[in-house]
Amino acid sequence: MGNRSRRDFLKMAAAGAAGAALAPTAGRAEGKTITLLQETSFIPPFDAYMQKTLIPAYEKLTGVKVVYELTSVGSSPTRISTIIETGSGADLTVIFLLYPFLYADKLADVSDIAEEAGKQQGGWYPAAKEAAVVDGKWKAIPHSNIGQLMNWRTDWFAEVGVKKFPDTWEEFYEVGKKLKAKGHPYGLELGHGFGDNHGWIYPLMWSFGSHEVSADGKTVTIDSDETAKVLDYTRKLFKDCILEDCLGWVDVSNNKAWMAEQISCTNNAESILWFAKAHFPDIAKVTDQAQNPTGPKGRFHLLNCQSHSIFDFSPQKEEAHKFLRWLTAEKQAGGWLAAADSYYQPFLHAFDNAPMWQVDPRNIPYRDAMATAHLPGWPAPPDRRLAEAVAKYVIVDMFAKVCTGTSTKDAIKSAETQLKNIYKAA
């Protein structure tokens, strides 16, 4: 390489670098564009309604453009963490489970919107406050619950003489035993998914009076007679009623098994019936949905509240706030909810008898289940220690362990050691 070409090379490199630095950066019109991060819905018309109806309507009304940024199911916590850590990205986000508590410091106070909506729309279900109020302030506006209930095959249940879904966990076991013997096992997730495992495991635990940590957030209470009883129950339920594969399932697995007519009962959101109606009408005809069975301490469900939060550091905070207020108003919220039938169950009483519940009466148990729904780990305070216990699958693995042969005592001991480490380290 001659001298000249070396210099030329350097000049070119320098020119390239300068060019890159001076190139116009893509910017958005200040004050005119806001971005909402949302996980892709299992019900496609839901996203379509936002994109084709709500966003154009808002832009027409205010001139503000809304970017609807879709991310895959289950990926929003990673996206939100990144936005918070880098201080840039979307202005509003969907948020669920324990995350409003984990990210509370960086979420704007939206109490005014929540209180206004409560006054105008018949008041909030108590579960909404459990899911979104952090230290007395609403850090998220609950949009809806994606309830996790029992989906069951009416034809196979009828074959063993059952017309109505079992009311208690014991009856649930007796029926399951007969069904598995006939080649129709239950399919209840015991693996490392993010929802369908907790959807039935926590309610089952609570029904037996078992809790991992007390409400004071200090005492690990997992080593109890109630836990031993619920684990013994689960061991026999797994052996006699459940498909072995459930131990390795993630959240897509039960939907797949349902459509393959492999299982007679699972715990899932309404999407399983919705999908069957759209693609497997024969299966949809014999699919019904019911609340979780009850136990010695009552009937429970998992609270899976989908909310929207505004990032406190967003430069478009004011615009985002206005948009969220508009979105929460009955007209907009109602339209958006109705687009997905009742897959998203509203937390405002104004919708208790909305037409969405008439689309398919089989969905009504999802509405009624909200009265007995709690966050994972309840009654422990939903803080970062609980989030760690959930992320480490302490409870799910305790249940899975007894199903693979570990003794009840050892499974409890192992979970207790993990929980004590987590709560002691705090």
Place this chain on the structure above:
Amino acid sequence: MSIRSEPLVRVALPPRRAFSLAAWLDREAVFSWLMMAGPLLFLAALVGYPLVYGVLLSLQDRIVTKPGHFIGLKNFINDFHDPVFWRVAINTFVYTGAATLLKMVGGLALAIAMNQQFRMKNLIRALLLLPFIVPTVLSTVAWMWMLDPAFSVVNRILIGLGVPPPGPSWLGNPTLAMFSLIMINTWRGLPFYGITLLAGLQTVPPELYEAATIDGAGGWHRFRFVTLPLLKPVILIVTLFSIIFTFADFQLPYVLTNGGPENATNLFATYAFNIGMGAGQLGLGASIALMMLPALALLIVAISLYMRRA
């Protein structure tokens, strides 16, 4: 004799040149550093910075949204008290050891087979790369279907061979789940081994084989005393790469089982991710991810020393 000093001859020194950027740039020392500056900056930004940041995070009680405080090695001590951490460590070693061994033996066999003369050799060689080319997430989803008892092509075959239905639960049984993970990783990594070793095989001079044959060496002896010694440097390099990739594997276990059932397939990468991102425990998550470093470093040093000696 008189001694007379010769008059000093004035050496005409060249006029001192003014500083010239062009000349400065032409100096080897300057130019070579300039050429290296780009890659070095690139490495510092994309490898050095995340690594240093990861080390700093691991020494803090850093939680998402909150500033961290220096807590020394407390996160690591917490890890050592966590029974799952040890399970994850054992899993990672078993997974890496078994998969690397299988890939090495299988890859060598594949390379030797591909080194023979047969029809459509080039097409078949190209097709062999497919598992490596297909995005891991896609191929893992395909494997999920193949290992599902309802749809499993594997179970259909086994049932046909007389195994009682529904056949083994590949992802539900903790031992079989790890076995499945190892097999899928082997399937995915085999072409990398095969093609690289094939390239190595083709550099072995045919005269050596001829000489060995004349000396009476059979097929096995030719492989043992000609092929293997000449291929050793390539095998070691590929193994090094394979260990690094397998040890830090994330996509495959995350999509297939996310560490389940009961942590049977949880590896360092999935466990660290769930704690860092799922629970917002950035410091603790970083400490788990960093635990990969000493183990990998030891392996790399051992292999490098072995190579140098060889």
